Amino acid sequence: xxxxxxxxxxWGGRTLVLETGRIARQADGAVMVTxxxxxxxxxxxxxxxxxxxxxxxxxxxxxxxxxxxxxxxxGGFFKREGRPGEAExxxxxxxxxxxxxxxxxxxxxETQVVATVMSHDLENNPDITALIGTSAALxxxxxxxxxxxxxxxxxxxxxxxxxxxxxEQLETSDLDLVVAGTRDAVLMVESEAxxxxxxxMLGAVMYGHEQMQVVIDAIIELAEVAAKDPIExxxxxxxxxxxxxxxxxxxxxxxxxxxxxxxxxxxxxxxxLKDKVKAELNGDDDPALxxxxxxxxxxxxxxxxxxxxxxxxxxxxxxxxDKVRAIASEVNILPRTHGSALFTRGETQATVVTTxxxxxxxQFIDALTGTYKERFxxxxxxxxxxxxxxxxxxGTSRRETGHxxxxxxxxxxxxxxxxEFPYTIRVVSEITxxxxxxxxxxxxxxxxxxxxxxxxxxxxVSGIAMGLIKEGDEYAVLSDILGDEDHxxxxxxxxxxxxxxxxxxxxxxxxxxxxxxxxxxxxxQASEGRAYILxxxxxxxxxxxxxxxxxxxxxxxIQINREKIREVIGTGGKVIREICEVTxxxxxxxxxxxxxxxxxxxxxxxxxxxxxxxxxxxxEVGVIYEGKVVKTVDFGAFVNFLGSRDGLVHISELEGHxxxxxxxxxxxxxxxxxxxxxxxxxxxxxxxxxxxxxxxxEDIQENKGEED
Numbered sequence: 001x002x003x004x005x006x007x008x009x010x011w012g013g014r015t016l017v018l019e020t021g022r023i024a025r026q027a028d029g030a031v032m033v034t035x036x037x038x039x040x041x042x043x044x045x046x047x048x049x050x051x052x053x054x055x056x057x058x059x060x061x062x063x064x065x066x067x068x069x070x071x072x073x074x075g076g077f078f079k080r081e082g083r084p085g086e087a088e089x090x091x092x093x094x095x096x097x098x099x100x101x102x103x104x105x106x107x108x109x110e111t112q113v114v115a116t117v118m119s120h121d122l123e124n125n126p127d128i129t130a131l132i133g134t135s136a137a138l139x140x141x142x143x144x145x146x147x148x149x150x151x152x153x154x155x156x157x158x159x160x161x162x163x164x165x166x167x168e169q170l171e172t173s174d175l176d177l178v179v180a181g182t183r184d185a186v187l188m189v190e191s192e193a194x195x196x197x198x199x200x201m202l203g204a205v206m207y208g209h210e211q212m213q214v215v216i217d218a219i220i221e222l223a224e225v226a227a228k229d230p231i232e233x234x235x236x237x238x239x240x241x242x243x244x245x246x247x248x249x250x251x252x253x254x255x256x257x258x259x260x261x262x263x264x265x266x267x268x269x270x271x272x273l274k275d276k277v278k279a280e281l282n283g284d285d286d287p288a289l290x291x292x293x294x295x296x297x298x299x300x301x302x303x304x305x306x307x308x309x310x311x312x313x314x315x316x317x318x319x320x321x322d323k324v325r326a327i328a329s330e331v332n333i334l335p336r337t338h339g340s341a342l343f344t345r346g347e348t349q350a351t352v353v354t355t356x357x358x359x360x361x362x363q364f365i366d367a368l369t370g371t372y373k374e375r376f377x378x379x380x381x382x383x384x385x386x387x388x389x390x391x392x393x394x395g396t397s398r399r400e401t402g403h404x405x406x407x408x409x410x411x412x413x414x415x416x417x418x419x420e421f422p423y424t425i426r427v428v429s430e431i432t433x434x435x436x437x438x439x440x441x442x443x444x445x446x447x448x449x450x451x452x453x454x455x456x457x458x459x460x461v462s463g464i465a466m467g468l469i470k471e472g473d474e475y476a477v478l479s480d481i482l483g484d485e486d487h488x489x490x491x492x493x494x495x496x497x498x499x500x501x502x503x504x505x506x507x508x509x510x511x512x513x514x515x516x517x518x519x520x521x522x523x524x525q526a527s528e529g530r531a532y533i534l535x536x537x538x539x540x541x542x543x544x545x546x547x548x549x550x551x552x553x554x555x556x557x558i559q560i561n562r563e564k565i566r567e568v569i570g571t572g573g574k575v576i577r578e579i580c581e582v583t584x585x586x587x588x589x590x591x592x593x594x595x596x597x598x599x600x601x602x603x604x605x606x607x608x609x610x611x612x613x614x615x616x617x618x619x620e621v622g623v624i625y626e627g628k629v630v631k632t633v634d635f636g637a638f639v640n641f642l643g644s645r646d647g648l649v650h651i652s653e654l655e656g657h658x659x660x661x662x663x664x665x666x667x668x669x670x671x672x673x674x675x676x677x678x679x680x681x682x683x684x685x686x687x688x689x690x691x692x693x694x695x696x697x698e699d700i701q702e703n704k705g706e707e708d
Contacts, residue, residue, distance in 0.1 A: 028142065038119060049109065099149065136223075147182065239292060338551060362374060375424045381400060406443075410461055423553075461498055492507070495523065627639040629669060629670045637654070639672065649688065
């Protein structure tokens, strides 16, 4: 009954295999994609009937990484995978964004994509296999999906583009870019870059689009032998009569509302108008009719707003196409935080706070490739009050995770080296107002906030969101888009970077794609906008403060011989615990012998540093040290000095005269000053007490010589 179909190609020097018919045969479409030895199984299922009373496509994408794929057992008490991690959530969004606009308009059947990583070779990132698997499964499913799409990752090493770089290659790459698109156009871009030019970024996008064509061909060839018959879509009903009624009731009111430049006033007018139209057409009592009226109103809004922009080259708020809204930047707005900034652009506002921590504050991330530590975190919060609404706050949403990661990517390229600035950095962006591009406001606010905290960024970073209105062959590229322009437009193109180049780029398209020419215009216009925003930000702060907040921890770093690490830690951690308890400082020791001592109290750092240096220092002949008598014997006393170092004071070196018993001069626990007389080949140290003035710590013999 079921037949296995398989398509195999060579792609980027590795084998890409698409297989269907063996696994998950009850799903509408299921494909196992293997690249190298990384395998992802993607299944697609749709409800048989449409959901009633909704005006959106109910699509859900789930991406899950199984620990067994990398030969691991999950950590934690339950030893099984829990809620999706950040990487899984971001990949869900990565898959959703390019496929959503390709479903036939009006399709309202509940649809679910489930992509499961079943094998991971620790070389090839499974997100590309998941994207390709989703495209293939949808193409085979018979659902009204106008694909297929392809996807590719692009790196940039030594001036050359690299197709699907491995994890190892990405460590030396100046670019990590994922692009997805159809045969004719690009649909989605997600990237992180090391201050690259617009030309290099555009070239990377087009290179990835070119290289993915063989994958699209392979999916089509597989579909020719394995695709199901297309499901029957109900014929579109003729709603022209209802549309005419809605237009008659709403067109003037819509034009008046969009003549308002203040978002809240405009939103209030639009809400009242929509309620009035539904009431007059009896939509309040009929969910299906209410949903249909909402669709017609949205189409009418799009027609009015988009048509006016194309015709007049003026925006909803009266701006020119390339004009950025008014910007206000402030820093040091919160008294107890380590760094803070308030960035306001029009009706979008981000309150951003930077907190500095030590190595203990680093985030442990358990990934398929292994557990690693992250010293830079950027978190984004979007409370409902930011848009004047009431809503439930149920934890971090996928959108919040995605926007935070975009800002994180934008800032990572300008962070100082860990050796130069050995702090853990956490940035939190609270969106306190929103009307378009709050993620880019977070980038600008993060840059200011970190500089306010004294983080020596290589250069400040700014970000801007670009939009697109395309009607036939005519189009308009919009700088610094409003929320309504995003909602009613065709593109959300976010670009972040410094004066030297781009650090992050993200693009989502709601139409079937955009051309190279449109992207070129958008990038150049974005460059001008970013430069203007950077200039406005400099009015508040143009570089990192030289002094950090009094409330921030101070960190001093010393390097010791790796063989001395055990002595600093002590048996069972006894020594390092004692250092921390007595001085009040925090001590972190790394495997290479790097020791970081931190505290907001400089005297605590100095005390801990002195203690550690005493432990690791090597004794020098002729130098006087202070030590503790740890044991007395008939022939002398053993003194502990320089931390764990012991030396012998022979009974003849206790006093300047003959001593009968050692305990007549010193007892266990006494603190005395001693001079190193010599060190033999076995490392044993000979000490003298008699030549040192116990009151002043001076060398008696040297003083005597001066007097003579």
